[in-house]
Amino acid sequence: MKWSNYFIPTLKETPIGTEAVSHQLLLRAGLVHMLTSGVYSYLPLGLRVLKRIEDIIREEMNAIGANELFLPCLHPIDLWKQTGRDEVLADVMIKFEDNRKRPMCLGPTHEEVITNLVKDFIQSYRQLPVVLYQIQTKFRDELRARFGIVRACEFIMKDAYSFDRDKKGLAKNYDLMYGAYKNVFQRCGLKTVILEADSGAMGGDVSHEFMVPASIGEDTVVSCSACGFQAGASEENAEGKPCPKCKKGNLTAQVAIELGHIFQLGTKYSQAQGAQFLDEDGKQKPIIMGCYGIGVSRVIAAIIEKHNDDKGIIWPRQVAPFDVEILPIQGSKEDKEIKDLTDRYYADLTAQGLEVLVDDREETAGRKFNDADLIGIPVRITIGKRNLAEGKVEIKDRETNEVILAEKGQVKKKVSEMTGSVCRIN
Numbered sequence: 472m473k474w475s476n477y478f479i480p481t482l483k484e485t486p487i488g489t490e491a492v493s494h495q496l497l498l499r500a501g502l503v504h505m506l507t508s509g510v511y512s513y514l515p516l517g518l519r520v521l522k523r524i525e526d527i528i529r530e531e532m533n534a535i536g537a538n539e540l541f542l543p544c545l546h547p548i549d550l551w552k553q554t555g556r557d558e559v560l561a562d563v564m565i566k567f568e569d570n571r572k573r574p575m576c577l578g579p580t581h582e583e584v585i586t587n588l589v590k591d592f593i594q595s596y597r598q599l600p601v602v603l604y605q606i607q608t609k610f611r612d613e614l615r616a617r618f619g620i621v622r623a624c625e626f627i628m629k630d631a632y633s634f635d636r637d638k639k640g641l642a643k644n645y646d647l648m649y650g651a652y653k654n655v656f657q658r659c660g661l662k663t664v665i666l667e668a669d670s671g672a673m674g675g676d677v678s679h680e681f682m683v684p685a686s687i688g689e690d691t692v693v694s695c696s697a698c699g700f701q702a703g704a705s706e707e708n709a710e711g712k713p714c715p716k717c718k719k720g721n722l723t724a725q726v727a728i729e730l731g732h733i734f735q736l737g738t739k740y741s742q743a744q745g746a747q748f749l750d751e752d753g754k755q756k757p758i759i760m761g762c763y764g765i766g767v768s769r770v771i772a773a774i775i776e777k778h779n780d781d782k783g784i785i786w787p788r789q790v791a792p793f794d795v796e797i798l799p800i801q802g803s804k805e806d807k808e809i810k811d812l813t814d815r816y817y818a819d820l821t822a823q824g825l826e827v828l829v830d831d832r833e834e835t836a837g838r839k840f841n842d843a844d845l846i847g848i849p850v851r852i853t854i855g856k857r858n859l860a861e862g863k864v865e866i867k868d869r870e871t872n873e874v875i876l877a878e879k880g881q882v883k884k885k886v887s888e889m890t891g892s893v894c895r896i897n
């Protein structure tokens with residue numbers, strides 16, 4: 472991909488009114504654009520990251536036997552009345568009347584819709600279990616939209632739902648999801664703290680939250696450095712209080728971002744909506760459900776919060792929008808050797824399955840270096856006259872800041888070592 476032909480509107484200045492580093496960098500690196508408070512567009516570079524994260528999630532969901540589908544955003548309020556959640560979630564629901572005067576809303580979540588769908592197809596225990604998921608836009612009228620895409624009014628969620636005939640089946644699917652979530656966040660370069668949580672407006676008994684401690688966030692986790700105990704903050708579990716586990720250490724508190732939330736719902740929705748199945752014993756029973764959410768767009772913000780320096784973003788390899796950036800330094804007159812080498816590396820690395828961005832813009836070297844650090848592609852190849860006079864090309868690792876001078880014929884080999892020969896095509 473040539474930068475001159477790619478829409479990456481980087482900003483030199485930190486946009487005003489932004490408190491979170493991730494919000495600043497999302498805007499400065501040309502990843503998102505704000506339409507109005509809490510509503511964002513994803514620009515080409517941001518969309519690439521989003522797709523990478525979605526791909527990781529899809530792989531992990533498919534690996535545990537979940538099937539992807541796609542549910543509507545437009546919901547009739549009548550459906551929500553069946554569970555009473557038109558009232559429970561009234562504050563966040565975006566409601567309106569359509570031209571036929573039907574009361575409608577834009578889906579803030581999808582338990583009611585999926586239960587309604589499954590009810591139409593599942594009659595017998597023989598058809599269970601079923602696990603379904605989607606990656607889709609959710610709408611929540613958040614009064615306090617904050618930290619850019621961390622708390623937005625329109626955001627992308629992966630939501631999954633499991634349907635089982637008994638509690639044992641639910642527990643098994645819940646464990647599979649729990650494991651898949653661990654993999655997803657690890658593959659995104661995030662260390663999570665997993666907390667037993669309150670199931671709140673969802674209902675049900677068992678629930679876990681996946682938190683990433685960061686310098687921003689709306690939750691607080693406490694930890695004990697003596698024994699590693701971690702929990703959500705509460706009256707007993709607070710900064711400076713003795714550790715309830717080892718009784719030796721003291722707790723320290725840190726704010727955290729909630730990225731994922733899983734629930735064992737039980738029969739709350741199936742009972743209210745009449746989603747029953749005929750069990751082996753000849754009895755009609757409500758289907759036992761679980762629900763599982765990841766804030767996909769919020770994950771991008773969390774990754775940036777955890778992977779940045781004063782110059783910009785440092786993408787973990789697995790989610791980077793490109794694997795390699797080639798930065799040719801052309802003087803006032805185009806140098807044929809620099810151009811040929813740029814084209815050759817581009818062709819060779821692309822053929823290896825790497826995604827390559829070439830900064831072919833007619834900009835100063837300084838501007839190109841700053842932008843490269845800002846958008847944070849893991850590996851940068853700089854081709855300039857001075858090094859080339861000695862047959863050398865510079866390779867920089869964005870994460871370690873390590874710079875090596877490689878023989879121009881060794882670049883392909885060096886880069887595949889550094890990228891761990893990530894192969895995107897398969």
Ligand SMILES: Nc1ncnc2c1ncn2[C@@H]1O[C@H](COP(=O)(O)OP(=O)(O)O)[C@@H](O)[C@H]1O
Binds near residue numbers: 611624
């Ligand atoms: N307003 C929002 N903007 C971005 N992501 C959100 C928002 N609300 C929730 N999420 C993401 O969706 C996941 C599942 O949502 P859920 O647990 O239903 O939300 P909440 O914790 O706000 O009740 C959350 O863990 C979070 O990552």
Ligand SMILES: [Mg+2]
Binds near residue numbers: 729731732
């Ligand atoms: Mg939650």
Ligand SMILES: [Zn+2]
Binds near residue numbers: 700714718
């Ligand atoms: Zn302890």
